[in-house]
Amino acid sequence: MNAIIETRMLNFRYGAQEAVRDLNLTVPQGSIFALLGPNGAGKTTTLKALMNIVEPSSGEAFVMGVPTTRLGPAEFQRIGYVSENQELPEWMTVGAFLDYCRALYPTWDAAFCSRLTEQFQLPLDRKLKQLSRGMKMKAALLSSLAYRPRLLVLDEPFSGLDPLARDEFISGMLALVDESDWTIVISSHDIEEVERLVDWVGFLEKGGLRLCEPVAKLQERFRRIEVVLATGAVRESPPRLPHADWLDVSVQSHALRFVESQYQADETNRRVQEIYPDAKEIQSSPMSLREIFVALARCPQTSSLKK
Amino acid sequence: MQTALLPHLIWKDLRHVRVVFGLWLLLLLAQGVLIGSGFSVGPGQMLWQIAYTILAMGIPVLQGLVLVILIPLLIQDESLVGTTAFWFTRPISRGTVLAAKVLFIVGLLVIPPLVVELLVFLANGIQTRDIVRALPQVLYTSLSLIVPIAALSTLTRSFARFAIWLVSVWVAVMAFGFVVQFERMIFSMETFMTDSQNTSLLFSRSIAAGLCGIVGGALVIGNQYLTRRMRTSFVILIVTVASSICVQMLWNYDFLKHPESAANTSTFRTDSVSVALNPKSVFANDALQFSPMSDPRTSISARFKFSAVPHGYQLEIADVQSELTFADGAKLPSGKVTALPGLPNQWWASALSEAIDGVPVLNGDPDFGEVFGQVFSLDTSIFQERKSESATLRGTLSLKAKYLTVVGRLPLRSGARMVDGSRHVEIATVVKQTTGCRLILRERKLNLWSTSTFSQFNPLAGDGGVYLLVNRARNQAILPDQNFNFDMASTLLQATAMLVNRSIVLDFSGSRRDKEIVSVDADWLAGAELVRVQAESAGTLKRELTADNFVLSPKK
Numbered sequence: 001m002n003a004i005i006e007t008r009m010l011n012f013r014y015g016a017q018e019a020v021r022d023l024n025l026t027v028p029q030g031s032i033f034a035l036l037g038p039n040g041a042g043k044t045t046t047l048k049a050l051m052n053i054v055e056p057s058s059g060e061a062f063v064m065g066v067p068t069t070r071l072g073p074a075e076f077q078r079i080g081y082v083s084e085n086q087e088l089p090e091w092m093t094v095g096a097f098l099d100y101c102r103a104l105y106p107t108w109d110a111a112f113c114s115r116l117t118e119q120f121q122l123p124l125d126r127k128l129k130q131l132s133r134g135m136k137m138k139a140a141l142l143s144s145l146a147y148r149p150r151l152l153v154l155d156e157p158f159s160g161l162d163p164l165a166r167d168e169f170i171s172g173m174l175a176l177v178d179e180s181d182w183t184i185v186i187s188s189h190d191i192e193e194v195e196r197l198v199d200w201v202g203f204l205e206k207g208g209l210r211l212c213e214p215v216a217k218l219q220e221r222f223r224r225i226e227v228v229l230a231t232g233a234v235r236e237s238p239p240r241l242p243h244a245d246w247l248d249v250s251v252q253s254h255a256l257r258f259v260e261s262q263y264q265a266d267e268t269n270r271r272v273q274e275i276y277p278d279a280k281e282i283q284s285s286p287m288s289l290r291e292i293f294v295a296l297a298r299c300p301q302t303s304s305l306k307k
Numbered sequence: 308m309q310t311a312l313l314p315h316l317i318w319k320d321l322r323h324v325r326v327v328f329g330l331w332l333l334l335l336l337a338q339g340v341l342i343g344s345g346f347s348v349g350p351g352q353m354l355w356q357i358a359y360t361i362l363a364m365g366i367p368v369l370q371g372l373v374l375v376i377l378i379p380l381l382i383q384d385e386s387l388v389g390t391t392a393f394w395f396t397r398p399i400s401r402g403t404v405l406a407a408k409v410l411f412i413v414g415l416l417v418i419p420p421l422v423v424e425l426l427v428f429l430a431n432g433i434q435t436r437d438i439v440r441a442l443p444q445v446l447y448t449s450l451s452l453i454v455p456i457a458a459l460s461t462l463t464r465s466f467a468r469f470a471i472w473l474v475s476v477w478v479a480v481m482a483f484g485f486v487v488q489f490e491r492m493i494f495s496m497e498t499f500m501t502d503s504q505n506t507s508l509l510f511s512r513s514i515a516a517g518l519c520g521i522v523g524g525a526l527v528i529g530n531q532y533l534t535r536r537m538r539t540s541f542v543i544l545i546v547t548v549a550s551s552i553c554v555q556m557l558w559n560y561d562f563l564k565h566p567e568s569a570a571n572t573s574t575f576r577t578d579s580v581s582v583a584l585n586p587k588s589v590f591a592n593d594a595l596q597f598s599p600m601s602d603p604r605t606s607i608s609a610r611f612k613f614s615a616v617p618h619g620y621q622l623e624i625a626d627v628q629s630e631l632t633f634a635d636g637a638k639l640p641s642g643k644v645t646a647l648p649g650l651p652n653q654w655w656a657s658a659l660s661e662a663i664d665g666v667p668v669l670n671g672d673p674d675f676g677e678v679f680g681q682v683f684s685l686d687t688s689i690f691q692e693r694k695s696e697s698a699t700l701r702g703t704l705s706l707k708a709k710y711l712t713v714v715g716r717l718p719l720r721s722g723a724r725m726v727d728g729s730r731h732v733e734i735a736t737v738v739k740q741t742t743g744c745r746l747i748l749r750e751r752k753l754n755l756w757s758t759s760t761f762s763q764f765n766p767l768a769g770d771g772g773v774y775l776l777v778n779r780a781r782n783q784a785i786l787p788d789q790n791f792n793f794d795m796a797s798t799l800l801q802a803t804a805m806l807v808n809r810s811i812v813l814d815f816s817g818s819r820r821d822k823e824i825v826s827v828d829a830d831w832l833a834g835a836e837l838v839r840v841q842a843e844s845a846g847t848l849k850r851e852l853t854a855d856n857f858v859l860s861p862k863k
Contacts, residue, residue: 051396052395053396054390073309074398076397076399086394091323100319104312
């Protein structure tokens with residue numbers, strides 16, 4: 001696996017507060033990678049460190065094989081970065097803004113830019129400060145796509161966008177994904193929106209990486225399990241989790257429910273039978289990224305969850 | 308550095324600030340036309356003077372205010388603060404952005420004022436030598452405003468924050484300066500007066516402090532662009548402000564030697580010069596004191612009479628160190644004697660006469676040739692105790708020698724012109740009156756740091772010069788009356804503008820203290836010419852002074 005982004009024991013502190021802690025992250029080239037986590041998990045700080053906007057307190061990070069602290073014009077000609085908080089030169093019209101950007105990139109594709117302008121329905125003669133937030137995000141995205149970057153980093157791109165704008169944004173992205181051989185890194189706490197896009201996911205919590213793997217594999221090993229128990233006896237929740245891989249365990253009436261984070265049909269069934277020999281039925285159902293995210297967020301961090 | 312990108316970035320910046328830059332350029336041109344056209348208002352036209360002064364002083368102030376808006380707009384378009392600036396993740400190196408901003412500032416904000424001033428100087432016939440001296444002064448003036456504004460702009464991300472910082476720093480520096488000046492005024496009048504000298508290469512504190520600010524500001528800008536380490540930049544900023552304040556207070560090295568110490572004294576034989584004090588002229592008065600905590604003091608002044616001063620020279624007192632020895636053997640050293648620097652010259656009739664080939668100056672004050680000055684300072688309580696006692700005064704006088712020489716002659720008619728270096732004088736109007744005549748002169752000169760002194764406030768002559776009417780056929784010369792026609796516009800402008808056009812009104816009645824000495828009628832004026840005599844520094848000398856039977860408060 002060729003990594004386009006790699007961090008080794010990356011740390012970043014704001015004063016005494018640890019925003020990123022011992023982060024070892026690998027983003028495979030060609031992937032669409034979602035960096036997920038609750039607010040304050042360290043997603044934006046991580047991306048800023050990767051883009052050399054902030055300098056890490058310790059550790060190393062590499063983007064396209066270059067240490068992030070040495071990222072310069074040559075690298076940024078192949079990187080696109082769009083952030084919810086990015087301050088655009090708002091005095092410019094959209095057209096002037098694109099003209100300004102065009103001169104910075106030797107690989108600027110004017111035809112592609114025109115097509116995207118049309119697709120995003122961006123008014124070229126309007127000043128950026130007169131645009132809605134969604135339109136500004138589109139303008140920023142367009143200015144980061146038109147030169148066909150190898151790596152596109154989107155930091156909370158859906159924040160502040162209304163549902164229609166989000167849908168347009170994602171549709172636009174989906175339409176483009178197939179066109180180029182690029183890597184996209186999206187940070188978001190809005191999992192449902194990115195689920196449609198991504199094929200890899202990293203989950204950050206309190207500055208640390210909790211998991212990092214392909215979405216398909218993640219969804220394969222995470223299953224919601226419901227066990228129907230024999231009637232008659234009153235059941236209570238086990239005082240402690242019988243297996244570390246079981247998350248969010250609850251017993252209601254005659255049913256045991258939990259999330260299996262290492263699902264393998266036979267093995268899971270065997271474990272359930274060990275504890276509840278009177279189990280009458282064991283049902284497993286696939287989980288969405290959002291459900292996995294919630295289950296992970298609800299249970300304390302355990303190293304065994306990492307793959 | 309991405310050299311190919313520089314025009315692109317500069318063009319982008321120019322489009323961004325085009326309106327404000329256009330306004331600034333307009334103000335620059337307006338100032339150039341106003342000063343360069345040679346327009347000036349006569350001293351009698353008070354309303355016009357006020358309007359002209361407001362215009363001529365207001366335009367540079369407006370220019371400064373426009374720069375305060377323009378530079379943050381320029382710098383903060385590629386903000387260096389925070390983590391959200393658009394350009395951080397674009398393929399533009401920090402060095403390239405720095406170079407683009409520096410080129411913009413130098414090319415569009417520093418060079419245009421230089422060019423405008425150069426054109427103004429050329430249009431006004433300023434000599435090449437003086438232009439060469441003036442251009443660094445123009446450059447310094449531009450940079451001392453631009454660099455601090457640019458430095459603060461690199462440390463702030465919005466105009467509002469910049470404005471708050473600017474006002475805060477300005478108020479802090481002004482408050483500190485006020486406290487220091489107030490303390491000096493209260494406790495050390497001498498230092499206060501020295502500090503009040505005009506900014507010039509002869510009194511270099513302000514220039515040194517300004518240079519300190521420019522260098523420190525440039526370091527802040529460089530550090531912010533190349534490293535974006537805010538803490539380091541703030542440390543540099545604080546060190547710069549502190550250094551500038553310290554230099555302003557403590558700097559003792561002047562970039563140019565004072566004319567008297569630099570002057571060649573080889574032609575001035577001082578061996579025979581002696582000084583005596585007229586004990587009957589001794590005069591006591593309460594010393595001017597600002598400190599309510601100080602004990603009252605009394606100043607003792609007297610007339611000094613100089614002998615054997617070579618023809619054409621006159622002397623001024625720079626400092627007096629004196630001591631009294633009373634009959635009972637008690638010795639009393641003088642406190643600090645205030646020698647107010649650079650007051651208008653008192654012209655010695657004999658020296659003036661020598662300068663104009665021996666033509667007598669008829670209405671020269673008889674007191675000329677003597678100098679009235681402070682000789683002693685003591686506590687008023689001691690003065691009251693000892694004021695009638697006879698004592699021996701011994702002291703050392705530090706003296707400045709000046710040589711008087713004619714630098715220009717003009718026939719008495721409108722339009723007559725004289726050029727003395729970069730000083731251009733033209734007789735605008737000759738008004739012949741029943742008793743004498745009134746001349747209105749237009750004077751144009753450069754306010755150079757290398758030459759400016761306190762004496763420029765002399766409304767009658769300025770810059771160590773004086774005008775006389777000389778009638779060689781009758782072997783008579785007269786000084787102008789001591790009328791004080793205050794020219795507010797030129798007096799204020801001398802503090803701000805480099806090229807000053809001013810009007811001088813000279814009344815020649817031929818009288819002294821309302822008593823006619825010579826009849827300045829049409830016949831007399833027909834054979835007269837206007838002569839400008841200039842005092843040039845000729846060196847310094849010290850003389851010992853002893854006065855027996857010296858009484859602090861002699862009975863008149």
